[in-house]
Amino acid sequence: MAPSSADSEARSYRNASPGLAFFLTATLSLVLMFVDHRGDWLSQVRTWLSTAIYPLQVAINSPAAGLHWMQDNLALRNQLITENDTLRKQSLVQAAQLQRMASLEAENRRFRALLDSRARVPDRMTVGEILAVDMDPLRHRVVLNKGRPQGAYAGQVLLDASGVVGQIMRDQVYSSEAILITDPDHAVPVEVVRNGMRTIAVGTGDLDQLSLPFLTRNADVKAGDLLVTSGLGGRFPAGYPVGTIVAVDGSEGDAFLEVTARPAASLDRLHEVLLVFSPEPVTEVAPASPPGAEPAP
Amino acid sequence: MKNARWPVWCILLLALAAELLPLPAVAQALRPAFTTMVLIYWTLMWPGRFGIFTAFLFGLLIDIAHGSLLGQHALTLSVISYLVLRVHLQLRVFPLWQLTLAVFALVFLEGFLLLWIDGATGRATLGPQRWGPVFAAALFWPIVMAIMDRVRERLERRKSSFS
Structure with a gap:
């Protein structure tokens, strides 16, 4: 039933020992798991392997990225105008809120100085x-x-x-x-x-x-x-x-x-x-x- | 002369990619471990070329891609491929339904080992996300097997026409 090539393959295979290979890989993976669970020493290995897998991840991401690109580039003029309009209004509202925010922040800084507590540093993003x-x-x-x-x-x-x-x-x-x-x-x-x-x-x-x-x-x-x-x-x-x-x-x-x-x-x-x-x-x-x-x- | 191996490596990478493809949560619970299935097939059919070391390598890649404990999938896939190597001659003469049952048993064993390791490191979770893929693997096996058979026939025919 099985093709002859596979049979000769199996015959030549019988000489090799799967037991030794299994022993090696099982020991190695047990050691890896133990070390990875216990500490941070394998981060370098992870970094190398993740670099190897990154092209695959990018390839998988590409349809989604392409879709986003198409949405951005093939959008109708009308849609873009409406979106632009909403965004501008939103930005105006937020700018207005931010004006109050600025004075509040200044006030907060003065209070904090009065209370002798450490000033808050604005977060970089x-x-x-x-x-x-x-x-x-x-x-x-x-x-x-x-x-x-x-x-x-x-x-x-x-x-x-x-x-x-x-x-x-x-x-x-x-x-x-x-x-x-x-x-x-x-x-x-x-x-x-x-x-x-x-x-x-x-x-x-x-x-x-x-x-x-x-x-x-x-x-x-x-x-x-x-x-x-x-x-x-x-x-x-x-x-x-x-x-x-x-x-x-x-x-x-x-x-x-x-x-x-x-x-x-x-x-x-x-x-x-x-x-x-x-x-x-x-x-x-x-x-x-x-x-x-x-x-x- | 040997059959070309690179198509099989490409299929293995495709199977790995199929495990990373973004799916909605419902479909995620039904996505079988394609890499395990493809590895079982090629270990079964070409045992001299694809075996424990291939399984170990792809296990490591899955660990990195999934962000799981490094060595977890490497260990389970090594165990699976060792078992397949030990009984590949018996498995090959099985009719399809018995082979599907055998694959189900192997994938179930893999799921159990993964759960065991997760439990030992305090990350055990239960639910459809854990056992759904095991049943899905049994459902998908005939399809995967049919496709892989096609590919193998092509590869082996190409070899015989050249030698």
């Missing part, structure tokens, strides 16, 4: 694009087109137009890997805007749900409360919206409430994100801080 590439379906990770040479670094915070998106986990040469705030392994320190109460928002593995598991029964939260980053922990700069509380549950005997929130950022429709350069150098994650991590003057 750059725009990164998310490659249309699926990663592990069990986790919420994305690939960005900005790597270490472009100033991206592990621990850098990502925002979109409406809120916090996540942070960079691994900076590589051409791209970097980011974790979203909804990943089950991710947590972000937040505070409730209404009363300044601080807690932690943990990812659930569901793209439109965050969980706040550390609120006691007497905590003052209700549906509709806005959550912003508290700035504790030193990773996320304070004051960016994280989400809105949608439900507060908890049966009588429980010590903690079950609070769920919806992320402010539209995590399921990400295309472009803002990379925030943190004003303080990140010490725990990036030991050799790249130029982008230096404190802004």
